Amino acid sequence: MAGAKRVFAVGVAAIAMIVITATPASADPATPTNYRSQVVFVESWGVAEVDIIGGDAFVRLTVEPGVTVEVLGYEGEQYIRFDPDGTVYVNLRSPSKYLNDDRYANVDLPPEADAASVPRWELVSTDGIYSWHDHRTHWMSPIPPAAVGEVDGAQTVQIFDWTLPVQTNGEDGEIAGTLTWIPSTTALPWFAISAVTLVAIAAGSMRLSARWQATILLALAVVALCAGLASMAVQPPEGRTYGVDLLGPPVIILLSGLAFVEARRSDRSATQVVLIGGVGLAIWGLLRLDVLTHPILPTVAPYAFDRLITAVVLGGAIGLVAGITASITLANRARRLSRDPHHTS
Numbered sequence: 001m002a003g004a005k006r007v008f009a010v011g012v013a014a015i016a017m018i019v020i021t022a023t024p025a026s027a028d029p030a031t032p033t034n035y036r037s038q039v040v041f042v043e044s045w046g047v048a049e050v051d052i053i054g055g056d057a058f059v060r061l062t063v064e065p066g067v068t069v070e071v072l073g074y075e076g077e078q079y080i081r082f083d084p085d086g087t088v089y090v091n092l093r094s095p096s097k098y099l100n101d102d103r104y105a106n107v108d109l110p111p112e113a114d115a116a117s118v119p120r121w122e123l124v125s126t127d128g129i130y131s132w133h134d135h136r137t138h139w140m141s142p143i144p145p146a147a148v149g150e151v152d153g154a155q156t157v158q159i160f161d162w163t164l165p166v167q168t169n170g171e172d173g174e175i176a177g178t179l180t181w182i183p184s185t186t187a188l189p190w191f192a193i194s195a196v197t198l199v200a201i202a203a204g205s206m207r208l209s210a211r212w213q214a215t216i217l218l219a220l221a222v223v224a225l226c227a228g229l230a231s232m233a234v235q236p237p238e239g240r241t242y243g244v245d246l247l248g249p250p251v252i253i254l255l256s257g258l259a260f261v262e263a264r265r266s267d268r269s270a271t272q273v274v275l276i277g278g279v280g281l282a283i284w285g286l287l288r289l290d291v292l293t294h295p296i297l298p299t300v301a302p303y304a305f306d307r308l309i310t311a312v313v314l315g316g317a318i319g320l321v322a323g324i325t326a327s328i329t330l331a332n333r334a335r336r337l338s339r340d341p342h343h344t345s
Helices: 002-020 095-099 146-150 188-205 210-234 244-263 267-286 303-339
Strands: 035-043 047-053 058-063 069-072 078-082 088-091 121-125 129-132 157-168 171-181
Touching: 035 047, 035 157, 047 171, 058 069, 058 078, 078 129, 121 129, 146 157, 188 210, 188 303, 210 244, 210 267, 210 303, 244 267, 267 303
Parallel strands: none
Antiparallel strands: 035 171, 047 058, 058 129, 069 078, 069 157, 078 088, 088 121, 157 171
């Protein structure tokens, strides 16, 4: 009884950790999206490179050494300053600094946010590179623009052109780009892969020992961790979070290890651990369903690889849970029948 209670407590804690980490605790990270924001030209001799990270999530600016470059905020105020030695500062009195903390600017400005005030600078980087949300480069609503609805989301649509005003050593310049809507991709092939994986693992796990079931869980969790690491790698430091993509799989890996330990004592107890881990991994897959449909993904891996991992892990985890549940149900039924004095074969 004590062993069963311990397994249950560990499982509940593991599932709770996965669910809790599904909600990022800091600035909005890049997520799967239909929007692509692209730089068209840069009219500023001090800017070395401009990238849009995560489709439309972050602007990443790299400045040449030896010059001072300032990015102006929404009210024309000094917002971000790149110094000649590579240090980067953000103006704590710029309203843009606080509005950019949320993708849709759903924030309350503090009293010190005043575009007309003398800047108060905070050091944010030392290598001449900085990334930030900029509402001028993306669509400011979770509801797509009317132009997307007019084509039922089935065609590529240019949403608007945008500009970011900058100054290099006091000289005006700008970074210009365009925002485009990309149609969603079909998830049918990936769901088919999930279904095949589900059936195969469900059928196999019904006949396997707890140790082999734990091996399947471990393999799925390791693959899922690869996807999480690839997703985290694309996030800039200013938007990097350690959510379900990265923290969920290691929890399942630990549960796999616990299952191997429990298997030395009791196959039944080990199977319960694997069952709990499978539920957690299925939650991980369900929380990543957007990966299967959105055309732009936040990952350094090939998009098809990320979708394949999500499909296989989701189907595999559900199959593992289904197979173990079915085997436990059949075993319990067999035990009840063997104890029934009125049962005849």
